Amino acid sequence: MIDETIKQNLDDIYTRIKAAAEKSGRKAEDIKLIAVTKTVEVDRIRNVSEYGVPDFGENRVQELLEKYDKFDEATKWHLIGHLQTNKVKYIIDKVHMIHSVDSFELAKEIDNRAGKTGKKMNILLQVNVSGEETKFGIRPEEVNEYVEYISRLKNLLLRGMMTIAPFADNTQEIRPIFKNLYDIFIDIKNKRIDNVSMDYLSMGMSNDFEVAIEEGANIVRIGTGIFGKRNYPQK
Numbered sequence: 001m002i003d004e005t006i007k008q009n010l011d012d013i014y015t016r017i018k019a020a021a022e023k024s025g026r027k028a029e030d031i032k033l034i035a036v037t038k039t040v041e042v043d044r045i046r047n048v049s050e051y052g053v054p055d056f057g058e059n060r061v062q063e064l065l066e067k068y069d070k071f072d073e074a075t076k077w078h079l080i081g082h083l084q085t086n087k088v089k090y091i092i093d094k095v096h097m098i099h100s101v102d103s104f105e106l107a108k109e110i111d112n113r114a115g116k117t118g119k120k121m122n123i124l125l126q127v128n129v130s131g132e133e134t135k136f137g138i139r140p141e142e143v144n145e146y147v148e149y150i151s152r153l154k155n156l157l158l159r160g161m162m163t164i165a166p167f168a169d170n171t172q173e174i175r176p177i178f179k180n181l182y183d184i185f186i187d188i189k190n191k192r193i194d195n196v197s198m199d200y201l202s203m204g205m206s207n208d209f210e211v212a213i214e215e216g217a218n219i220v221r222i223g224t225g226i227f228g229k230r231n232y233p234q235k
Contacts, residue, residue, distance in 0.1 A: 002047050002050055002051055003044065003047045005228070006044065006047045006048060006051070006226060006227065007047075007051060009225060009226050009227075009228075010048065010051055010053070010226060012225075013033065013222060013225050013226065014028065014033075016209075016210055017031050017033065017209070017210075017213065017220070019210070020209070020210040020211075020213035020214050021213055023213075023214050024213060024214050024215075024216065026218075030218055031213060031217070031218055031219070031220060032055060032200070032218060032219045032220075033053060033055065033220060033222060034055045034056065034057040034078055034080070034202075034219060034220070034221045034222070035048045035053050035055065035056050035057065035222065035223070035226050035227075036056075036057045036058075036059070036080065036205075036221050036222060036223030036226075037056050037057065037058055037063075037067065037223070037227075038058065038059045038060070038063065038081075038223060039063075040223070040227050042067060042070050044227060045067065045071075046071075048226060049071065049075060054074060054075060054076050055076045055078060055096070056071075056075060056076070056077055056078065057077075057078040057079075057080040057099070057221050057223075058077060058078070058079060058080065058081070059080060059081030059082075060081055061079070061083070061084075061087045061090055061091055064077060064079065064091060064094065064095070065090060065091070065094070068094050076096040076097075077091075077094060077095045077096060078095060078096060078097050078098075078099055079091055079095045079097075079098045079099065079100065080099045080100060080162075080202075080221055081100060082100055082102070082136045083098060083100050083101075083106060085105055085106050085109040088106070088109045088110050088113050089113050092110070092113040092114055092117055092119075092121065093117050093119070095121075096122060097121075097122040097123065097124065097159065098110060098121060098122070098123045098124070099123075099124045099126065099162045099202055099221075100124070100126045100136065100137075100162065101123045101124065101125055101126060101150075102125075102126045102128075102136050102137050102138055103138075104146070104149060107123070107146075107149065107150050107153060107156065108153070110123065110155075110156060111153040111154070111155045111156050112155075114155035114156065115154070115155040119155070120155050120156065120157050121155060121156055121157065122157050122159045123150070123156055123157065123158055123159065124158075124159060124160050124161055124162040124200060124202055125138065125143065125146055125147070125150070125158065125160075125161045125162070126138065126161070126162045126163065126164075127139075127140055127143060127161055127162070127163050127181055127184070128163070129163045129165070129177045129180050129181050130163075130165060130166050130174075130177050132166055135164055137162075137163065137164070140180065140181075140184055143161075143184055143188065144188075147188055147193060147196055148193070150195075150196070151193050151194060151195045151196050152195075153195075156195075157195065157197070158195065158196045158197070159197060159198075159199045159200050160185065160197075160198050160199050160200030160201055160202065160219075161181060161184070161185050161188075161198075161200075161201055161202070162201075162202035162203070162219075163177065163178075163181050163202075163203055164205070165177045165178065165203070165204075165208055165212075167207060168207075168208070171207065171208045171210075171211045172211065174208060174211065175211050175214075175215060178203050178204070178211060178212050178215035178216065178217065179215045179216075181201065181203060182201060182203075182215050182216035182217075185198055185201050185216070186198075186216075200218060200219050201216055201217050201218055201219065202217065202219035202220075202221065203215070203216075203217035203219075203220070204217045204220040204221070205220070205221050205222060205223070205224075206222050206223060206224040206225035206226075207224075209222060209225075
């Protein structure tokens with residue numbers, strides 16, 4: 001039985017995704033929704049899965065490992081939070097995509113671990129467009145260097161880019177951040193580099209996903225909008 005609140009939240013999000021997609025000349029099905037499950041109980045995640053959402057995003061490796069075995073192979077897990085190189089080995093055979101590649105060392109480690117499992121790992125390059133010191137990601141001016149490096153790694157498939165915009169009460173203020181990454185994304189796409197396919201632009205969360213879609217995002221990462229506000233444990 002699907003929780004009625006979660007169902008209503010998802011219906012609302014899909015309606016808003018459709019409107020934003022049409023505003024940018026696309027269709028709702030062009031946008032991938034990733035349900036962010038940080039601190040969310042398994043039963044509530046199952047509600048979203050039963051509603052037809054196949055993609056789930058976890059910020060922490062440990063939490064992903066705790067939930068992974070409780071879902072079938074149809075569920076696609078995404079590591080969307082900062083990933084330390086020493087934890088790659090735990091999730092390399094469990095995730096569909098790693099969204100947060102932000103160093104040469106991390107890219108190399110993922111490549112090594114993927115090679116040992118006989119697979120190619122889908123990754124996104126995390127770009128800190130806003131320049132906030134509290135956020136991970138490479139600088140926009142470093143993108144070309146990273147793309148060229150990753151393109152030479154045999155066990156990685158660079159599928160696109162990701163960013164996290166600053167929180168803003170007026171989301172119009174962060175529109176330029178999304179536009180900036182879209183321009184970089186298109187520039188790389190047009191270069192047609194071997195082993196690089198700019199398929200995904202992951203931008204936008206519960207507070208700003210509509211603006212992100214309008215500026216070119218085709219992956220949005222939504223947690224609070226689906227599950228409601230959560231009390232995160234103190235570190």
